[in-house]
Amino acid sequence: MSAEPTPKTRIRQKAEELFMKYGIRSVSMDDIANALGMSKKTIYQYFVDKDELVAAVVEADVLDMQQDCTDIAHHAKDAVHEIFLTIDRVMVQLHHMNPMLIYDLEKFHFRAFQKFMDHKNKFLLQTIKANLDRGLAEGLYREDLPADMVARFRLESLMIPFNTDLFSPTKYTVADVSKEILELYVFGLVSPKGYKLIVKYKEERLKQAKHDTVSGKTK
Template sequence: MEIKDRIIEGAYELFIRYGFRSVSMDNIATKLGMSKKTLYQHFTDKDELVEAVMEYDITHDEKDCMLSTGNALNAIDEVLNVIDTVADQLSDMNPMVLYEMQKFHPKAFKIFQKHKDEFILKMITQNLHRGVTEGLYREDINIEVIAKFRLESMMLIFNIELFPLAKQYHLKDLMQMIGEHFLFGIVSPKGYKLIQKYQQERNKINNDAKK
């Protein structure tokens, strides 16, 4: 693996777990077993490294999203697959990551915003059209409005004023709850029955896994 790629992956692991503010270039160098001089040979400063990490994360997120979409049997299955994928990504994420990126690394945050407002919005919009076509979502929904609503509702979990940093609020659980609530709000009777079917199947799998 190229040294630059090693640095990006190592920094990503630290930033996601501990946040941007508390992780220094010294911490990253120590984790990777290399000198700070080596880090600065590839990145001018921490800001540039954070931007590279953001690009790295977006590239992998888009691949995961496309895979979840491509493997989906229908629009509801697609949403549930994406929720599961994102929930797994959030399981070890520090809730302060987005807030700290916006405050301390605005260029990296703009990269994230572009990804959110273009790629994620496009994927949501396509899913809504698919669900209506399949008869799983209500025909009367305003796709443009609902797509933007869904996009912004996904960001609510990072609002530390709404969901303070406490044990009762875990990003993974919040993502799943908000995602399922959204689905129930737009599905047709046919879609409602399908969600119930999927929930029963998942509960059975979870119960079997605990045995």
């Protein structure tokens, strides 16, 4: 049996849940306290202010994301499979994410935003480059691929789904836009050998989705 989370962890986890759903600016310390059924005074025993709480949420998320990336790379059968596993993870992580979260972070909590950007520009760039190197070594990516340029393009494309001027939240979700961008990205990378794997992995997911739908109807 796992241990009960500490009050500080419970506060951080509830704050993350509310931030993901509503954005950061829209969620007050009172909202977090009410959702937890505790007083705001109790929250301030663990976090000096909202800025410190936001920083704690981002720090924990960054560590989780880095662990996810490491696990995915370790368990992937090949470089193309790694991207499909990433798509699966993105669909879970970003399914209910409010696209205003990144804007709120940059505008009102710059210290936490810098932590996120440091993760993006160092760890994620390294992860993307490692995948490109793997795909080239496996013969799954095009030999003429300008790897450094492509890695930086992929890095910046991570932010596109959060542009609400391009993708209205009433019509698109961050997860769906991220998925489509990742699929377009991998199609641009692959050699004929890698293309066959894309077809294989997409067919496997289609079969699994149909199976899940049928199973859901029969429950």
